[in-house]
Amino acid sequence: MDQLLEILNPHFLLRNALYAGLLVGLVCPQVGIFFVLRRMVLLGIALPQVSNAGVAFAFLLHTLGWHIFAHTETETATALSGSIVFTLAVIFTLAILERRRGGFTENRIGFTYALAWAASILFVAWNPYGQAEVFSMLKGQIVAVPNLYLLFMLVIYGTIFIFLIGFHRNFVVVSYDADMATTLGKNIVLWDILLYLIIGIVISFGVMTVGPLVIFGFLLIPPMAARMVTRGIPLFCIVSSVIGITASFTGFYLSYRFDLPTGSTNVALLCAIFVFLYMAKIIARLFKR
Numbered sequence: 001m002d003q004l005l006e007i008l009n010p011h012f013l014l015r016n017a018l019y020a021g022l023l024v025g026l027v028c029p030q031v032g033i034f035f036v037l038r039r040m041v042l043l044g045i046a047l048p049q050v051s052n053a054g055v056a057f058a059f060l061l062h063t064l065g066w067h068i069f070a071h072t073e074t075e076t077a078t079a080l081s082g083s084i085v086f087t088l089a090v091i092f093t094l095a096i097l098e099r100r101r102g103g104f105t106e107n108r109i110g111f112t113y114a115l116a117w118a119a120s121i122l123f124v125a126w127n128p129y130g131q132a133e134v135f136s137m138l139k140g141q142i143v144a145v146p147n148l149y150l151l152f153m154l155v156i157y158g159t160i161f162i163f164l165i166g167f168h169r170n171f172v173v174v175s176y177d178a179d180m181a182t183t184l185g186k187n188i189v190l191w192d193i194l195l196y197l198i199i200g201i202v203i204s205f206g207v208m209t210v211g212p213l214v215i216f217g218f219l220l221i222p223p224m225a226a227r228m229v230t231r232g233i234p235l236f237c238i239v240s241s242v243i244g245i246t247a248s249f250t251g252f253y254l255s256y257r258f259d260l261p262t263g264s265t266n267v268a269l270l271c272a273i274f275v276f277l278y279m280a281k282i283i284a285r286l287f288k289r
Contacts, residue, residue, distance in 0.1 A: 007253055016145035018252050020153060020209050021266070024218050025248030027157045029226075029240035030164050031202045032219035034195060036227055037175040042106060043094070044219045046113040047203050048212035050090045051083045053116040055207065056123035058082025063127045083204040090116075091196045145209065153205055160198050171195055172233055210263050217267035218244055225274040228281050243273055 006012060035044045058079040090112060097108060164171065174181045174191040181188055206215035226239035251266035 004253060007256060016150045020145045020150055021248040021252055022245055023153060023157045024206055024210055025244035026241050027161050027202060028206060028218035029222035029244040030161060030237060031199055033223040033237055033240055034171060034175045035220060036223045041220055042109045045216055046109050047087055047091060048207050048215045049113055049116040051087045051203050051207040052212040053120040054082035054086025055079045056120045060123045060127040080208055083207055087204050088200040091200050095196055156201065156205060160202060214263035214267055217270050221270040221274055225277050229277050247273060
């Protein structure tokens with residue numbers, strides 16, 4: 001209980017990490033529901049790894065002396081730039097190939113994941129300076145989040161969350177049934193581009209904050225769990241974010257209480273919630289018979 005009260009104190013030393021985790025828990029599931037609706041779960045695995053490769057590449061450029069921002073935050077800004085460029089380039093390339101309907105989607109995504117994973121390791125291997133940073137991100141050990149970065153993240157994630165809520169119906173219709181969206185006069189290309197931009201930005205910021213493994217967990221597991229126990233899109237969206245926020249806060253508390261890696265604890269907790277809801281659904285079905 002003492003640790004819980006300590007975490008809730010506004011002057012808590014690691015409060016920025018807690019707030020950043022709650023933002024991820026709120027917003028990422030709202031983006032992840034479109035992966036579930038479009039049956040593109042594998043893409044939710046590949047894109048965080050692509051973003052990670054962008055970060056590793058940015059650190060490599062920084063070590064080689066290719067600086068973009070001459071400031072104390074130059075490493076973070078450069079890494080974020082690499083993450084966004086890599087993620088958006090890959091997601092739009094995959095979207096174009098998907099529209100041409102050439103080959104199999106799973107093959108392309110599997111190839112992308114393998115390439116991104118290999119590239120990340122090579123970029124890190126060539127850059128001894130970046131090894132500690134990338135390894136920290138892989139573990140999802142969010143501890144030090146600067147005030148400026150948290151504010152920036154709050155503005156970006158807050159804007160995206162409001163945008164998703166405001167145009168929720170359009171995103172859902174285009175994702176759920178493209179033919180019906182066309183019949184209703186929706187510009188599918190426009191809404192797809194906007195959604196891809198949102199996905200790219202959310203993943204880039206998320207990977208910079210909690211790492212690729214954790215961002216994958218918060219993108220997909222809350223919507224998959226909520227999908228099992230809800231009916232109707234509005235309730236599906238609300239429950240997804242509730243699961244994300246609950247796992248983020250509880251995981252942070254458990255990691256602080258027992259000195260565990262925060263990211264791994266969050267993902268393990270998300271998996272436990274998924275299994276619990278799955279078992280509850282099976283038991284509920286047995287009682288109905």
